[in-house]
Amino acid sequence: MDIQFYNTLTRKKEKLNPIKPGEVSIYTCGPTVYNRSHIGNFRTFIFEDILKRVLLLVGYKVNHVMNITDIDDKTIKKANEENKNLREITSKYTSEFIEDMNTLKILPANKYPAATDHIQEMIAMTTTLIEKRNAYVTDDGSVYFSINSFENYGKLANLDMSSQKQTDRVASDEYTKDNIQDFVLWKSWKKEDGDISWNSPWGKGRPGWHLECSVMSTQYLSDHFDIHCGGVDNIFPHHENEIAQSCAALETDFVNIWMHSEHLNMADEKMSKSLGNIKTIPELLNDGYSAESLRYALISSQYRSKLSFSINKLEDAKKAVHRINDVFEKLNERSIESDSLPEEYNKFIESLSDDLNTPKALGILFNYLRKVNRKISKNELSKSEASMGLNFIKQADKIFALLVDKVIIPESISKLIVLREKARKEKQWELSDSLRDKIKEKGWIIEDTPDGYKCYPIINYKK
Numbered sequence: 044m045d046i047q048f049y050n051t052l053t054r055k056k057e058k059l060n061p062i063k064p065g066e067v068s069i070y071t072c073g074p075t076v077y078n079r080s081h082i083g084n085f086r087t088f089i090f091e092d093i094l095k096r097v098l099l100l101v102g103y104k105v106n107h108v109m110n111i112t113d114i115d116d117k118t119i120k121k122a123n124e125e126n127k128n129l130r131e132i133t134s135k136y137t138s139e140f141i142e143d144m145n146t147l148k149i150l151p152a153n154k155y156p157a158a159t160d161h162i163q164e165m166i167a168m169t170t171t172l173i174e175k176r177n178a179y180v181t182d183d184g185s186v187y188f189s190i191n192s193f194e195n196y197g198k199l200a201n202l203d204m205s206s207q208k209q210t211d212r213v214a215s216d217e218y219t220k221d222n223i224q225d226f227v228l229w230k231s232w233k234k235e236d237g238d239i240s241w242n243s244p245w246g247k248g249r250p251g252w253h254l255e256c257s258v259m260s261t262q263y264l265s266d267h268f269d270i271h272c273g274g275v276d277n278i279f280p281h282h283e284n285e286i287a288q289s290c291a292a293l294e295t296d297f298v299n300i301w302m303h304s305e306h307l308n309m310a311d312e313k314m315s316k317s318l319g320n321i322k323t324i325p326e327l328l329n330d331g332y333s334a335e336s337l338r339y340a341l342i343s344s345q346y347r348s349k350l351s352f353s354i355n356k357l358e359d360a361k362k363a364v365h366r367i368n369d370v371f372e373k374l375n376e377r378s379i380e381s382d383s384l385p386e387e388y389n390k391f392i393e394s395l396s397d398d399l400n401t402p403k404a405l406g407i408l409f410n411y412l413r414k415v416n417r418k419i420s421k422n423e424l425s426k427s428e429a430s431m432g433l434n435f436i437k438q439a440d441k442i443f444a445l446l447v448d449k450v451i452i453p454e455s456i457s458k459l460i461v462l463r464e465k466a467r468k469e470k471q472w473e474l475s476d477s478l479r480d481k482i483k484e485k486g487w488i489i490e491d492t493p494d495g496y497k498c499y500p501i502i503n504y505k506k
């Protein structure tokens with residue numbers, strides 16, 4: 044079956060045609076490790092996870108590289124504010140990021156290269172760009188990319204470059220489309236950088252953010268690879284600049300398909316660390332939402348539509364996760380050995396193959412579950428139908444990962460649960476809340492569902 048994805052560069056859906064038959068190479072922009080990543084970031088990381096899982100399910104091998112941005116304006120600012128060295132800051136947030144990725148059952152990348160381990164390669168690419176006259180050195184020992192030297196500049200972000208006069212240079216990593224200028228490849232050392240610098244042919248300094256991804260993607264996936272992903276905020280300037288750098292330095296097509304996920308919003312604004320309107324994974328687990336509920340909430344919209352974060356959405360997700368787990372258990376009890384799948388399965392795969400239409404695929408699955416549930420309640424489900432249903436859920440779970448792992452609850456926690464259930468029955472809400480807190484202190488989350496409580500360990504969560 045053909046798979047097609049929307050390519051931001053060509054603004055249309057395109058059939059996936061991997062450069063190396065049977066294998067898809069993917070680069071995804073990773074976290075900037077100056078803070079704990081928020082659920083908005085994880086919307087993008089889960090979209091990338093779904094992309095990978097779909098490719099794996101239909102039989103491709105996937106080679107996935109995700110960078111760790113451990114040097115940029117924000118990481119340096121944070122290290123200075125906290126009076127800590129850069130490594131201390133970035134290693135803390137890198138391990139928290141990996142923890143959250145595991146909690147959310149996101150398949151790990153094949154490689155997580157860190158920018159600070161690739162400074163020499165960044166200096167080499169900058170040197171090439173100067174030699175090819177795509178870049179120039181300024182008096183202070185910085186190096187800038189000359190956007191006029193690259194014919195295709197602006198294609199990804201669909202910029203009208205005809206009216207564009209390059210007037211100045213931009214030294215910061217992030218800027219807007221109203222401010223299209225020559226951008227920095229290498230930044231000369233400034234007082235604010237403290238002891239963070241590397242030697243280069245142009246003096247002490249550090250790389251610009253955009254250069255990092257051009258170097259690491261092509262180093263690990265080769266000059267030309269299949270798919271590059273990120274959130275829509277990465278289109279300009281980050282990915283536009285990556286294209287300019289890589290194509291000019293390496294004379295390559297660089298990337299075949301550019302895929303970008305829309306933002307997760309809080310009210311009407313993008314959830315972002317700088318606006319401070321964020322929720323982290325540990326916070327949401329603490330509020331009683333399981334990793335599966337968070338996954339469901341994030342994939343309930345197609346990745347190219349905006350999605351608003353809300354408690355209602357999480358509550359709906361909780362119910363959906365409960366339903367799939369509940370039907371799974373019922374089918375498990377009734378099924379026999381078989382590997383047949385219902386006819387709905389083809390439609391399910393078709394929807395995912397059409398630009399990762401997760402809401403449509405979830406709709407097909409949940410309609411099917413409803414049908415099966417009705418038969419179960421009327422005692423009309425045959426063993427072979429039960430097996431088909433079970434196989435469908437198992438296949439679907441290779442994409443969605445909504446089945447909750449069976450957990451063994453230790454006795455000390457079970458005792459507290461029994462006391463809490465008793466308190467709830469007696470409407471002693473304060474006591475039941477304090478027992479819930481005690482359970483949480485011991486590393487367990489208790490979630491009340493229409494069928495009674497569910498109890499999960501807080502995975503890898505450090506207080």
Ligand code: AMP
Pocket residue numbers: 072073074075076080083084085086087112272273274275276277304305306307308313314315
């Ligand atoms: P950062 O850690 O800021 O470098 O971002 C890591 C990834 O998260 C990038 O691909 C961003 O595009 C993406 N991202 C940031 N904020 C959001 C959001 N509110 N919704 C979806 N993706 C986001």
Ligand code: ZN
Pocket residue numbers: 071072073256281
């Ligand atoms: Zn990047």
